[in-house]
Amino acid sequence: MLTLFTAKSILTMNPSMPTADAILVGDGRIIEVGHEDKMQPWLDAHPHTVDRQFSEKIICPGFIDPHLHPTMAAVLLPMEFITAMRWKLPWGTVEPTTTAEQFDQRMAALHAQKEPAAPLFIWGYHQLWHGPMGKQRINNVSSKRPMVVWHRSFHELYMNDAALKMTEINEQDIKPGAQVDFSTGHFYENGLGLAIFRLNPWLLAPDKYAAGLQRLKQVVHHGGHTSIGDLATGLFDFESEANALATILEGDDVPFRTRLVAHGTAILKGSQPVEDGPTLATQLIERNSHRLKFGKHIKLFCDGAFFSQLSQLMEPGYIDGHQGEWLMPPEVLEQNMRAYWHAGFQIHVHACGDLGIELTLDLLEKMQAEKPRFNHGFTIEHFGFSTPEQIKRIKVLGAQVSANVYYLHELSDIYSREGIGYERASQMSRLASCFTNDINTALHSDFTMAPAEPLNSAWVAVNRINHAGEVMSVQECLTAQQALEAITINAAHVLGMAADTGSLRAGKYADFTILDEDPLTCDAMRIRDLRIHATVFEGKVFPLEP
Amino acid sequence: MKQRLIPITIISGYLGSGKTTFINRLLTADVLPSKVAVLINDFGDINIDASLITQVSDDGSVVSLKNGCVCCMLQDELANTFERMSSLEIDHVLLEASGVALPDKLRAQCHYPGYFPHHCAVTVDAENYHQKRQDKYVGNLVQQQVLQADTLIITKLDLAGSFELPVSHAPSQIHSADSSQAKQYSVTDPQLIYHLLEPAKDPNNRPDSSSDIASFSSCTLEQHRPIDIQKLRDLLAAVPAQIERIKGFVDTPSGLQLIQKVGKRCSIAPADTAQNSGLVFIYPRDAVNPAEVLQVNWKPWMTLRGKHLHSANHPGQS
Numbered sequence: 001m002l003t004l005f006t007a008k009s010i011l012t013m014n015p016s017m018p019t020a021d022a023i024l025v026g027d028g029r030i031i032e033v034g035h036e037d038k039m040q041p042w043l044d045a046h047p048h049t050v051d052r053q054f055s056e057k058i059i060c061p062g063f064i065d066p067h068l069h070p071t072m073a074a075v076l077l078p079m080e081f082i083t084a085m086r087w088k089l090p091w092g093t094v095e096p097t098t099t100a101e102q103f104d105q106r107m108a109a110l111h112a113q114k115e116p117a118a119p120l121f122i123w124g125y126h127q128l129w130h131g132p133m134g135k136q137r138i139n140n141v142s143s144k145r146p147m148v149v150w151h152r153s154f155h156e157l158y159m160n161d162a163a164l165k166m167t168e169i170n171e172q173d174i175k176p177g178a179q180v181d182f183s184t185g186h187f188y189e190n191g192l193g194l195a196i197f198r199l200n201p202w203l204l205a206p207d208k209y210a211a212g213l214q215r216l217k218q219v220v221h222h223g224g225h226t227s228i229g230d231l232a233t234g235l236f237d238f239e240s241e242a243n244a245l246a247t248i249l250e251g252d253d254v255p256f257r258t259r260l261v262a263h264g265t266a267i268l269k270g271s272q273p274v275e276d277g278p279t280l281a282t283q284l285i286e287r288n289s290h291r292l293k294f295g296k297h298i299k300l301f302c303d304g305a306f307f308s309q310l311s312q313l314m315e316p317g318y319i320d321g322h323q324g325e326w327l328m329p330p331e332v333l334e335q336n337m338r339a340y341w342h343a344g345f346q347i348h349v350h351a352c353g354d355l356g357i358e359l360t361l362d363l364l365e366k367m368q369a370e371k372p373r374f375n376h377g378f379t380i381e382h383f384g385f386s387t388p389e390q391i392k393r394i395k396v397l398g399a400q401v402s403a404n405v406y407y408l409h410e411l412s413d414i415y416s417r418e419g420i421g422y423e424r425a426s427q428m429s430r431l432a433s434c435f436t437n438d439i440n441t442a443l444h445s446d447f448t449m450a451p452a453e454p455l456n457s458a459w460v461a462v463n464r465i466n467h468a469g470e471v472m473s474v475q476e477c478l479t480a481q482q483a484l485e486a487i488t489i490n491a492a493h494v495l496g497m498a499a500d501t502g503s504l505r506a507g508k509y510a511d512f513t514i515l516d517e518d519p520l521t522c523d524a525m526r527i528r529d530l531r532i533h534a535t536v537f538e539g540k541v542f543p544l545e546p
Numbered sequence: 547m548k549q550r551l552i553p554i555t556i557i558s559g560y561l562g563s564g565k566t567t568f569i570n571r572l573l574t575a576d577v578l579p580s581k582v583a584v585l586i587n588d589f590g591d592i593n594i595d596a597s598l599i600t601q602v603s604d605d606g607s608v609v610s611l612k613n614g615c616v617c618c619m620l621q622d623e624l625a626n627t628f629e630r631m632s633s634l635e636i637d638h639v640l641l642e643a644s645g646v647a648l649p650d651k652l653r654a655q656c657h658y659p660g661y662f663p664h665h666c667a668v669t670v671d672a673e674n675y676h677q678k679r680q681d682k683y684v685g686n687l688v689q690q691q692v693l694q695a696d697t698l699i700i701t702k703l704d705l706a707g708s709f710e711l712p713v714s715h716a717p718s719q720i721h722s723a724d725s726s727q728a729k730q731y732s733v734t735d736p737q738l739i740y741h742l743l744e745p746a747k748d749p750n751n752r753p754d755s756s757s758d759i760a761s762f763s764s765c766t767l768e769q770h771r772p773i774d775i776q777k778l779r780d781l782l783a784a785v786p787a788q789i790e791r792i793k794g795f796v797d798t799p800s801g802l803q804l805i806q807k808v809g810k811r812c813s814i815a816p817a818d819t820a821q822n823s824g825l826v827f828i829y830p831r832d833a834v835n836p837a838e839v840l841q842v843n844w845k846p847w848m849t850l851r852g853k854h855l856h857s858a859n860h861p862g863q864s
Contacts, residue, residue, distance in 0.1 A: 169659075175551075178657035190654040193625035273590065312683075323686055326646040329561040330683050359683050 062226025062511030074212030083124030100131030135185030303356030311353030406450030559669030561645030564701030580614025
């Protein structure tokens with residue numbers, strides 16, 4: 001039985017037929033895209049129904065986030081959000097909380113709502129908006145209920161007296177230099193290790209983790225995705241993660257597929273040599289199910305995190321002179337890269353700062369000299385600070401870019417003042433240059449670093465407006481068409497799925513995201529507010545509550 | 547009840563600088579006292595003679611040795627390893643750092659309940675250090691590792707012949723005084739192991755528990771006229787005995803010279819870039835201040851700079 005869906009407009013992302021108004025689906029795949037009257041030969045030959053539920057809607061290819069972290073999300077999503085930025089979540093939109101007073105009111109409201117004894121975890125605090133945090137301030141809300149206030153960056157947290165008691169952290173355990181301030185209940189940088197270890201029974205309890213993954217499933221659907229990439233399976237613990245994902249993200253009720261990209265060093269157990277990596281990674285493919293698939297993809301890590309200003313920068317570096325970090329010695333990165341490059345893998349490298357990107361490109365150039373490859377899909381992940389010269393190198397070396405453009409929205413204002421200065425801050429996510437140079441470029445959320453809302457990422461890429469309302473480097477704004485490509489077909493290329501999804505043409509999976517309005521013609525500032533009516537995964541409709 | 551804290555000696559150093567070779571030597575030469583836990587990044591690089599092993603844990607991550615020591619493989623988070631070790635009976639921890647870790651950051655992580663950072667030794671590859679410290683990607687990191695060390699373990703001296711640390715780094719790249727405060731040992735020095743594990747003092751009674759180095763003071767002479775190179779040699783040979791180290795640049799009729807003197811070893815080499823000329827003299831803080839003697843001897847060519855008694859205590863994490 002075939003199904004003919006009609007629509008107000010269909011944005012195909014197929015340059016040979018950019019728009020259409022009907023799409024014929026059979027057995028989860030697209031039979032034909034175009035106009036109803038041209039489909040008669042198919043309709044005459046096969047039994048079919050006509051479904052007009054989307055006739056006043058816009059059909060886009062199903063959105064794809066090529067880089068997020070289900071495991072991290074599963075830890076974070078059970079927490080309560082109090083954030084300076086808007087977060088649209090399936091169970092309600094978290095509106096911005098931008099003053100200390102509002103923050104306290106929200107804490108008090110949450111305390112009043114929740115069952116009395118349960119610990120309360122709050123995520124999203126940031127001193128710039130919410131003022132100085134401390135044990136006493138949380139005690140003022142409640143000194144009886146254990147409460148933990150997590151910083152937006154994840155790199156610090158505060159506990160009230162009850163939480164310190166619950167985790168059995170005592171004042172005499174805390175030594176000078178431990179990066180714990182017991183008097184304010186503040187755990188930061190290295191002191192965070194102690195806090196997290198003691199909180200793990202509450203954070204990582206199997207039922208909590210499973211509940212968190214269920215929430216992630218809702219978040220992914222709510223964002224309009226039909227495919228995602230888990231860009232470091234094994235981030236915490238390979239087997240338990242892989243098993244949980246296989247249980248919760250597979251099944252008829254799951255409206256998306258997941259490309260699993262293994263964490264390159266985590267798949268090596270104990271003392272296995274790097275050279276065994278490709279064989280182990282290839283064996284993972286045997287675990288594949290319909291929705292969850294490993295492939296010849298691997299994730300490697302270069303420099304430190306963008307949110308914590310640990311990216312490696314070229315001169316003149318950071319304003320305060322601090323240095324970034326390498327996540328592994330460059331020689332080890334090279335050794336890993338060589339093993340996977342020669343084994344024919346698509347390599348994804350976490351590279352955030354321009355020095356990190358430079359190292360990544362130097363190594364790629366070396367690999368190309370050792371064993372030239374075409375269509376290798378080598379991807380620079382995150383792509384925070386770059387230089388115009390690196391854009392040319394990326395093109396010449398045949399690499400592609402998967403960018404967390406949200407950095408620009410949340411961080412460009414603060415980084416221009418307290419980080420790297422205006423010039424470089426305004427040119428984070430140099431994306432129009434990538435398109436001009438015909439580099440395949442996708443947008444991702446790195447959720448939970450940014451909201452898992454492709455339309456939000458597209459909105460930032462098109463408008464380049466930061467949270468302070470300033471447009472940063474208008475020259476690097478994408479067009480709406482480019483931004484939509486970046487969350488559909490280009491993202492499919494990054495995940496090695498372009499033959500199956502990412503655009504609408506005969507033969508691909510019937511993966512759609514259904515919108516109320518056309519993102520290519522609406523006011524560009526409204527892109528992130530467009531309502532997602534439903535998604536269609538392999539021909540099956542998954543409605544979204546209004 | 548006041549619990550005794552377990553001291554941690556950190557063995558840091560860039561990839562390939564000889565950390566693992568050094569640890570292998572400790573384990574195989576049977577020189578460690580009992581009840582030392584050795585935390586290792588990767589068991590694959592460690593060779594422990596099977597005859598020395600008494601027990602291996604189920605998951606293979608803890609190996610008990612005949613001499614009463616244990617080897618543990620580090621887990622992703624140091625906190626996990628510390629918590630796991632709490633059931634073991636140990637007096638001291640030797641921690642092998644990752645090649646890209648900074649000693650100051652590790653020191654901070656070692657303030658875990660039950661432990662304290664006692665000492666940080668950094669391995670320096672005599673053959674490759676000078677090349678590595680100029681590397682585009684890790685030059686700064688390897689310099690910082692050396693600057694943040696309490697003790698330097700110089701490795702591969704047999705390949706390099708001799709080794710001197712650079713006298714000065716570009717000031718914009720460093721934030722601490724200099725590296726001369728760290729004691730230097732050859733990797734084969736029999737005193738080294740004693741030095742690394744010497745009984746740790748109770749950190750609660752010490753003003754700065756993050757390091758255990760001897761404190762040094764220094765004074766600086768600034769040059770105001772060129773000095774004949776032979777005269778310079780004579781003067782360097784005649785400095786007071788308490789001076790452990792001299793470094794700097796001196797203007798001579800045959801051009802600017804780089805001076806480095808450690809103990810009795812002294813090198814004078816042409817310097818290629820323009821520098822302010824002058825010499826820094828370093829001596830133990832509890833020794834007699836040599837400034838007056840120096841001032842008299844070097845007066846025709848150099849003058850003492852301002853107030854010069856500054857402590858060269860290790861800069862803590864700031």
